[in-house]
Amino acid sequence: MADTIKLEVSRYSPETDAAPHLQSFEVPFRKDWVVLDALNYIKDKQDGSLTYRWSCRMGICGSCGMLVNGEPKLTCATFLADYAPEPIRVEPLRNFPVIRDLVIAMNDFMRKLQKMKPWLIRKEEKPVSEGEYLQTPDELEAFKQYSMCINCMLCYAACPVYGLDPLFSGPAAIALAQRYNLDSRDQGSKDRFPVLSQHDAIWGCTFVGECTRVCPKHVDPAGAIQQYKLTAALDWAKSVLMPWGGK
Amino acid sequence: MKSAAVTPPYTLNHPRWYRKRVSTYWWLQRWEYLRFVLREISSVFVAWFVVLTIAQLYAMSRGSEAYNTFLDFLKNPFIIAFNIISFLFVVYHSITWFNLSARAMSIRVGGKKVPGFMISGPNFVAWLIISAVIGWLLLRA
Amino acid sequence: MDAQPTKLRIEPLLWLLFSAGGVVAAFLIPIHLLILGIAGPLGLTKATEYASASAFLSFPLVRLYLFVLCSLPLFHAAHRIRYTLYDGLQIKHLNEVIAACCYGGAVVGTVIAGYLLWNFV
Numbered sequence: 001m002a003d004t005i006k007l008e009v010s011r012y013s014p015e016t017d018a019a020p021h022l023q024s025f026e027v028p029f030r031k032d033w034v035v036l037d038a039l040n041y042i043k044d045k046q047d048g049s050l051t052y053r054w055s056c057r058m059g060i061c062g063s064c065g066m067l068v069n070g071e072p073k074l075t076c077a078t079f080l081a082d083y084a085p086e087p088i089r090v091e092p093l094r095n096f097p098v099i100r101d102l103v104i105a106m107n108d109f110m111r112k113l114q115k116m117k118p119w120l121i122r123k124e125e126k127p128v129s130e131g132e133y134l135q136t137p138d139e140l141e142a143f144k145q146y147s148m149c150i151n152c153m154l155c156y157a158a159c160p161v162y163g164l165d166p167l168f169s170g171p172a173a174i175a176l177a178q179r180y181n182l183d184s185r186d187q188g189s190k191d192r193f194p195v196l197s198q199h200d201a202i203w204g205c206t207f208v209g210e211c212t213r214v215c216p217k218h219v220d221p222a223g224a225i226q227q228y229k230l231t232a233a234l235d236w237a238k239s240v241l242m243p244w245g246g247k
Numbered sequence: 248m249k250s251a252a253v254t255p256p257y258t259l260n261h262p263r264w265y266r267k268r269v270s271t272y273w274w275l276q277r278w279e280y281l282r283f284v285l286r287e288i289s290s291v292f293v294a295w296f297v298v299l300t301i302a303q304l305y306a307m308s309r310g311s312e313a314y315n316t317f318l319d320f321l322k323n324p325f326i327i328a329f330n331i332i333s334f335l336f337v338v339y340h341s342i343t344w345f346n347l348s349a350r351a352m353s354i355r356v357g358g359k360k361v362p363g364f365m366i367s368g369p370n371f372v373a374w375l376i377i378s379a380v381i382g383w384l385l386l387r388a
Numbered sequence: 389m390d391a392q393p394t395k396l397r398i399e400p401l402l403w404l405l406f407s408a409g410g411v412v413a414a415f416l417i418p419i420h421l422l423i424l425g426i427a428g429p430l431g432l433t434k435a436t437e438y439a440s441a442s443a444f445l446s447f448p449l450v451r452l453y454l455f456v457l458c459s460l461p462l463f464h465a466a467h468r469i470r471y472t473l474y475d476g477l478q479i480k481h482l483n484e485v486i487a488a489c490c491y492g493g494a495v496v497g498t499v500i501a502g503y504l505l506w507n508f509v
Contacts, residue, residue, distance in 0.1 A: 014262040070277065097264035105264055141360070160280055163269045164475050203399040206471050207347060208283045226351030229403055236400035290468035293413045293461045296421050297497060300458055303424070304504040307445070311438035322429040330425030337417050344414040378419035385423050386433055 005029040005080055006087035007038050009050065012098050020098060022089065023047075029084055035075035036064055039090070039102075052102035059216060062152030066102055067091040072154035072214045093157040109153055112169050115195055116177035121188025139184040146179035146224055148217040155211035155221055167200040171211035171221030174202060178224040181231075197232045205229075289340035292333040345370040402467055402491070409464025416457055451505040458501035459494075466494035 004026045012020035025046055027038040036054055043050045054064040057076045064075045069089050080088065096104035126133065155171035162168045177196055181189045196202050205225045212222040270276070274284040299321075306317035320326060349367035353360065428435040436444075444450050470490040474483060 012265055014264070017265075020265060094267075095269075097266045099262060099264055138355075142355070160273060160283070161475060163273065197399070199399070203403065206283075206287070206475065207351070208280075209347075209350070210279055210283075212350075213279070220350075223350050223353065226347075227353050230351065233400040233404050233407075236397075237404065284472070287468050287472045290465040290472075293417060294465035294469075296417050296425075297458050297462050297465075297501075299424065300420070300454065301497060301501050301504065304454070304501065304508070307438070307441060308504055308508055314438045314441070318429075318435055321425060327426065327429050330421065330429075334418065334421050334426060337413070337421055340410075341414040341418055344410050348411075374415055374418075377415050381416065381419050382423060385420075385436070 002085050003029055005038075005084050007035075007042065008087055008089045009039070009042070009102070010089075010091040010098075011050075011101050012092075013049075014100060020091075024087070029080055031081050033080045035066075035068055035073075035078045035080065035088065035090060038080060038088075039075065050102075051100045060150060062150035065093055065152040065154050065157065067094060067157065072157035074152060074154070074216050077216060093153055095157055095159070095163040096153070104153075106153065108166065109151075109156060109170070109172070112173040113151070113176060115169070116173050116180075117188060117192055117195070118176050118180060120180065120183065120186045121191055122185075123187050133185040135184055142184070143179050143182035146175045146182070146219055146221075149175060149179075149219050149221075150217055152216065154214045154216065155219075158210035158214040160208055160210070161204055161206060165200065165204060168204045169196075169198075169201040171205075171225065172219075174205075174228065175219055175221035175224040178228055181228070193232065193235070196228060197236075202229050202232060285336075286339065286343045289336040289343075292336040293340060295329075295333055296337065341374060345374070402463075405460065405463040406467035407464075409460035409462070409467075412456060413461040413464055417461065420457070445505075445508050451508070455501055455505050459498040462494040462497045463491070466490035 005028075007025045007027055008022045009025060010020045011017075011023045025038075025042045027041050027046075030037070034057075036057055039050065039052055039054075043052075052064070052066070052075075054076065055061040056063070059074055059077045062074075065072060066075050067073070067090070068075065068078050069083065070091075072093060075090070090102065092098045092102045092104045096106065096108075099105050149172055151172060153172070156162050159168070159171055162170050174196065177192050180186045181192060198204075202225055205222075207222060207226055209222045212220045215221065274280045303314075303317055306313040321330075345367045346363075348370070349363040352366060354366065355361065423433060427433040445454075467490070470486050473486050473490075
């Protein structure tokens with residue numbers, strides 16, 4: 001194999017540019033290098049002004065999400081060897097405003113996470129003296145998958161509905177709400193219901209399924225959303241057919 | 248710190264964010280999006296079948312002459328071609344529907360989640376059996 | 389930033405209709421379309437004559453079956469077409485018009501099918 005590989009990296013400098021453009025770099029091709037290694041090499045040796053987020057370099061912090069050849073990926077988990085000898089195009093995540101180069105603004109995402117009330121809601125808190133809330137392994141399994149989210153926003157970059165409608169709550173936020181709804185320790189499903197059963201939340205989702213496909217932690221947000229649609233619809237049907245049910 | 252519709256001049260503490268407009272042809276830009284839109288468009292052909300059925304019922308209500316005219320209409324080569332395309336789309340709807348509904352359901356047996364293909368598999372089998380039964384009923388006449 | 393959001397009443401019903409219609413369409417429409425639109429006209433199978441078709445329709449159960457076959461898939465299609473127009477063509481400002489046309493069309497089709505099936509002699 002050749003000993004270098006070309007990276008085409010999106011550059012955007014708000015001081016001088018009107019729009020992003022691609023800049024080519026030749027980086028050494030090492031079999032065990034990931035795209036993040038290549039970006040670090042560029043910043044170290046070729047262009048110190050290249051700006052991007054990264055942290056753990058092992059797929060758990062969720063910082064390094066970018067588009068690699070148009071596909072949302074964690075750059076610390078994307079090997080150069082899978083693309084060589086073709087050039088690799090690295091761009092910031094789709095559907096987010098670009099602050100500089102490969103860095104996007106995540107304010108909207110953080111706001112939507114908070115909107116879901118992502119904490120255990122209890123009618124009455126148990127006093128500390130009574131000990132912990134106990135949970136069986138089966139009860140843990142019910143929501144564990146949705147708790148694996150690392151907030152990397154790859155699902156938002158993949159979701160066409162989020163691209164078309166910035167008000168859409170998005171896959172990670174709704175999966176997070178389900179993580180708490182399905183937690184046996186939580187009693188707040190009714191509090192989250194008015195936030196979730198909206199045009200810009202679950203009913204905006206058309207089950208494209210791209211979010212689940214790109215998720216690096218196999219959270220399956222699409223499944224979470226559809227399951228909640230069913231829950232919400234059955235709740236609605238029950239409230240219509242049996243309105244005398246106590247709240 | 249939202250970027251304004253009119254691009255403001257750059258100042259040290261307020262960088263101009265870049266927002267890319269979503270193209271009207273966003274669904275052509277990736278294979279996955281195109282497959283999604285084709286899946287959604289299959290519903291148009293589902294509606295076409297219902298229109299055909301209602302037309303058939305209407306023709307029947309007008310008598311055997313009208314009904315035979317309807318049968319001749321169905322024999323028109325353009326209509327047959329369109330119905331073949333409709334059939335392909337309708338089958339695409341069925342296949343994608345069974346796969347989707349398997350993913351939308353969370354069924355647990357003994358604490359473990361049932362894998363998707365064990366839900367969609369029986370659906371496909373049921374589809375074939377039901378189709379065979381209905382086909383036999385329709386052709387018995 | 390959000391005031392207490394208004395409770396959505398109609399969306400769950402529309403989604404349930406969409407789902408039911410999707411199930412009916414998935415299981416039943418392919419075979420019906422194959423026979424009515426392809427095999428029959430091409431002569432691969434004997435096309436149903438008027439007399440036997442009328443005989444079929446004399447059973448109330450058949451009429452009920454056909455009503456369900458017509459009505460639910462129409463609502464399924466209306467829901468999907470509405471969202472495709474909304475997302476695909478980005479014509480959000482026409483949102484209410486699109487919804488009215490789509491579901492309105494489904495209602496009209498349901499009423500016509502119901503009327504024809506109820507009154508057939």
